Amino acid sequence: MERGNFGSKIGAVLASAGSAVGLGNIWRFPMECGSNGGAAFILIYLLCVFFLAMPVMVAEFVIGRSSRSNAVGSYRVLAPGKPWVVSGFMGVLAGFLVLSYYSVVAGWTLDYTFESLTGSLMSESDFGRFFSDFVSNPWRPVIFLSLFLLLTHCVVATGVEKGIERYSKIMMPMLLVIILILAGFSMFMPNAIEGVRFLLTPDFSKVTKDVVLSAMGQAFFSLSVGMGTLATYASYFNKETKLLPSAIGVCTIDTLVAISAGFIIFPAVFSVGVSADSGPGLVFITLPYVFQEAFGSVPVFEYAFSGLFYILLLLAALTSSISMHEISTAYIHETFKLSRPKAATIVTVICLVMGVACSLSFGVWKDVTVMGRGFFDLFDFITAKFLMPLGGLLICTFVGWDMNKKLVAAELDSRFTSLLMILFSWVAPIGIGIIFVYGLISG
Numbered sequence: 001m002e003r004g005n006f007g008s009k010i011g012a013v014l015a016s017a018g019s020a021v022g023l024g025n026i027w028r029f030p031m032e033c034g035s036n037g038g039a040a041f042i043l044i045y046l047l048c049v050f051f052l053a054m055p056v057m058v059a060e061f062v063i064g065r066s067s068r069s070n071a072v073g074s075y076r077v078l079a080p081g082k083p084w085v086v087s088g089f090m091g092v093l094a095g096f097l098v099l100s101y102y103s104v105v106a107g108w109t110l111d112y113t114f115e116s117l118t119g120s121l122m123s124e125s126d127f128g129r130f131f132s133d134f135v136s137n138p139w140r141p142v143i144f145l146s147l148f149l150l151l152t153h154c155v156v157a158t159g160v161e162k163g164i165e166r167y168s169k170i171m172m173p174m175l176l177v178i179i180l181i182l183a184g185f186s187m188f189m190p191n192a193i194e195g196v197r198f199l200l201t202p203d204f205s206k207v208t209k210d211v212v213l214s215a216m217g218q219a220f221f222s223l224s225v226g227m228g229t230l231a232t233y234a235s236y237f238n239k240e241t242k243l244l245p246s247a248i249g250v251c252t253i254d255t256l257v258a259i260s261a262g263f264i265i266f267p268a269v270f271s272v273g274v275s276a277d278s279g280p281g282l283v284f285i286t287l288p289y290v291f292q293e294a295f296g297s298v299p300v301f302e303y304a305f306s307g308l309f310y311i312l313l314l315l316a317a318l319t320s321s322i323s324m325h326e327i328s329t330a331y332i333h334e335t336f337k338l339s340r341p342k343a344a345t346i347v348t349v350i351c352l353v354m355g356v357a358c359s360l361s362f363g364v365w366k367d368v369t370v371m372g373r374g375f376f377d378l379f380d381f382i383t384a385k386f387l388m389p390l391g392g393l394l395i396c397t398f399v400g401w402d403m404n405k406k407l408v409a410a411e412l413d414s415r416f417t418s419l420l421m422i423l424f425s426w427v428a429p430i431g432i433g434i435i436f437v438y439g440l441i442s443g
Helices: 009-020 023-035 039-067 073-078 085-118 127-136 140-158 160-187 192-200 209-223 229-234 243-271 286-295 299-335 340-360 375-402 405-412 417-442
Strands: none
Touching: 009 160, 009 229, 009 243, 009 299, 023 039, 023 085, 023 209, 023 243, 023 299, 039 073, 039 192, 039 209, 039 229, 039 243, 039 375, 039 405, 039 417, 073 085, 073 299, 085 127, 085 140, 085 229, 085 299, 085 340, 085 375, 127 140, 127 286, 140 160, 140 299, 140 340, 160 192, 160 243, 160 299, 192 243, 209 243, 209 375, 209 417, 229 299, 243 286, 243 405, 286 299, 299 340, 340 375, 375 417, 405 417
């Protein structure tokens, strides 16, 4: 069966960056900064990105391109008969679970985009009640979840070059342009300088071991490492694509987007006197209030700012969901010899069923629990606490200790190969192990 390929180096980098850039950059990263010392958290986060998460990314690139296969097939090619294939199955399972609950939040974003552009959102007086009523509704969130999954499906089913690469080349530049526009707009709001000062001034008094572990967890969550997503994408890289520079490029774009989101959000929240650590309700409750307070006297600005912000969130969600979908689609497509559209349809239907369960756990199924958790929290717990850290640990350990060293060196083709091997073999596994153990202890 002929496999697809990315048609250009920039396409490969933008697709991989799109996989990394998601809701976590624009929502979760500023929230973590606000709670954990501003620039102090950023400094720790950068160390975690480039010394822990990036080695996992490079290791995934090595596995994917050298095997030219999906997340499961890659281990069958590189380590036939060995148990490493478990890591591939974990990645496929994580792809299903993450896409299912991630699409619920992405569906909320799609609804808020629609409400913002029509002016309905900014006409509300109680955003907390509006959000609570929306997520507990048995039908409306499911409709937008379905629409979002359909958008993702249409891109993945089209193929690698004509679908994933083509739309990444469109969506990633759009996302970056919108970030620049919103950040520029936000910087001219009253008291914006206080928000900038908060973001750029480190408060090391807030740095604890929990903050360090939060930074490591955010780095892995943000860059989508440990699931085999990037190994799947790398299987479509051509031989001219340099793996280490590509990984550096992806990490740089991902980090710039996250920090730029801070330049959008913190000047805005400081301009109206809202707490910088407003928590998970920041995007869907606090920010609409900020938009209303800041631009209420000029409705066109109010609608434009809120509309652009939620379009930004939607683009970020879509670029990530495409990569999550592709993990499972590539596995089914290549393993069972089904056409790409059929494989994508199977993945979409399964994720839709599980996504509906996750969505209803906020409303009519809120009392339905497994291990004391609703479906949304259960899927998040399984992937964040088990599948992703264990996946990252196995990926680095495989490349660092078991994979053919000459093959690894040939794929890396870098003067930093020796340093990378140390990161694969020791630094990243130890760091990930700490995250894993602490996550289990903290529950």
